[in-house]
Amino acid sequence: MKQFILSLLQIKENNIDCTHTTVEVVSHKGIKSLFVTAKLTYDPTLCPDCGCINAQFSIVKNGTRASRITLPHISGLPAFLKLSKQRYLCKDCDHSFTAETQIVDRHCHISTRTQQWIAHQCNQRLTEQYISEMASVSAPTVSRVIDQTAQAIRQRPTHALPQHLSFDEFKSMKSIDSAMSFIFCDAISHQVIDIVEDRKQSALMRYFLRYDRLARHRVKTVTIDMYAPYINVVQACFPHAQLLSLV
Template identity: 50%
Template sequence: MSSITETLLQLKDKNITFDHENISECVIRHKKSLVLYGKLTYTPDCCPNCHTTNGIVKNGTRQSRLSLCQISGLNAYLSLTKQRFYCKICQSSFTAETPIVDKHCFITNRLKQKIMDTFTETISETYIAKQHNVSVHTVRRIVDKVASTLKVNHNTQLPHHLCFDEFKSVKSSDSAMSFIYCDALTHQLIDVVHDRKPSTLLDYFARYDTQTRKAVKTITIDMFRPYIQVSKQVFPNAHIIIDPFHIVQALNRELTKHRVHVMKALHQNNRRLYNKMKRYWKLFLSNTDTLSSYPYHRFPLFDWMTHTQGIVDYLLEQVPELRATYDVVHQLRAALHNRDFDRFEEILIWAKQEAISPGLRRVLRTFKGYLPYIKNTFIYHHLTNGALEGINHKIKVLKRNAYGYRNFSHFRNRILFMCKLYVPYTVPSTSLVA
């Protein structure tokens, strides 16, 4: 084989001889394609049937058309003439084999590798099959066959810091939500479980030995109480951390609900004020230190020049029933941002005397119930579920692009491919953890 062909096609088999004078262009499957020609022959060491070294003679050839990676945007094939052999001892026949393609297969391993490379993207398997000129069933077989190497080994050690979360599952699953967890430091996905029921998670984590589970130091979760129950039973030495994103999300949600409730009362009586509150809703959620007090500008719906801080102050003056809820939400967010747990706890105590919305009052009661775990949020401020939320977003995009999945096992394999096929060499330093 010439070094040029070996380098360009990545067909590294010295037993293949290419016909460089005969490269044709023809139509295959209604598409213009390139066809290369080659011959595979060698002297076999022994008969694969009886393992004798003598008595093997050549016995004709067999033609195979192997699918290659695209060349210059055209589908490419290798018309390979394989040598046939006959054993005089056991009277059996066999065909010459090559490492560039599996036995009884017509898709080269290099093309399979290229297909696997695309599994890291959030694109559908139908599109992958179309781009590589193979069938959808071929793509699915590659996913299910190779994904077994990416599945978690319960005999290995768990990371010291874990993140728990869930995502919307498929119809074939027993539960509406599936469980997912990853390493809090390296952000590498570990595994996906078909549901998030406590019984299922207890059985799943029980596969790890006791010493491995005792070595886990922290678990970052949202405010889903079954996760706390499972964590206490399975990981006795782990500190449970409430993800700060979910704390801020709960506060913002109740502030928005109360603002919308107040706006509905203004819809008929004061339409101008209603329009102002609707247009500048983002300013209510902005951090107070990001609101500017200068310079003055013209803003739509305002007859005078003002600034973003002036807009918020004006709207709160016009709607005083929103002031208490706004102040409590932003003071709690500021305490969380400044990592001041004493201030956060102090606000929870005096806020119940304020005229806040019923929804926010309910959220604050929830915070009091989770206060020991929220305290860990302030201590381990570098550990969040942000990476896992990003993985969940990729899963959502993958499912949308594929118009949904029906089989959970196949969906799980695709997720493992997307997140675990290539693991980065660099690992973040553990010094980030308090």
């Protein structure tokens, strides 16, 4: 069941509890929309405020915080994840904090995957208004995401790479027949580093070999789907990187 829900939502997150998940289609702002509920919970290893290690129950679960996250459309319907995020209390410093996930950045309600989809539309001849309707976000949000991505790509020197990378792919929603595109991010900050139209092994090899050898050799982990061409690309271009698979 969990795997089915996560696949439906195109989410790679091991800390989602789907035990009491509900899926319903309801009218939202006058538009038929898909709402999925789930819970985000895990045992934190340390307190983000004081840094103390979570030993002998020093960090306890302390309620939840509701959030509504905008996802990419599913079967043509706007989709939202009503995520109940676990709250924690650190008995050492008395501070509370909320569970975090790579699905969405902290203090943000638009999923990372939606932001990636918006970024991908940079090279399509589409208006911001059209993209905003397709992504169920406001036009200023589209503008902001595209600006941030453009800035990140402009600033990307070929001699630097984060030490922890995450590979992914997605299909443009504009055309159901369009090929999958490749996107890769900093696995820690989730910042998009670049988008490559062609995700074939040879194209990705050519792309990554543009980076300095030293930068590639410093990469420690690459998180991927166990898609065979990605494994080959990582082994060839990032010889010291450990392969990680989330789902």
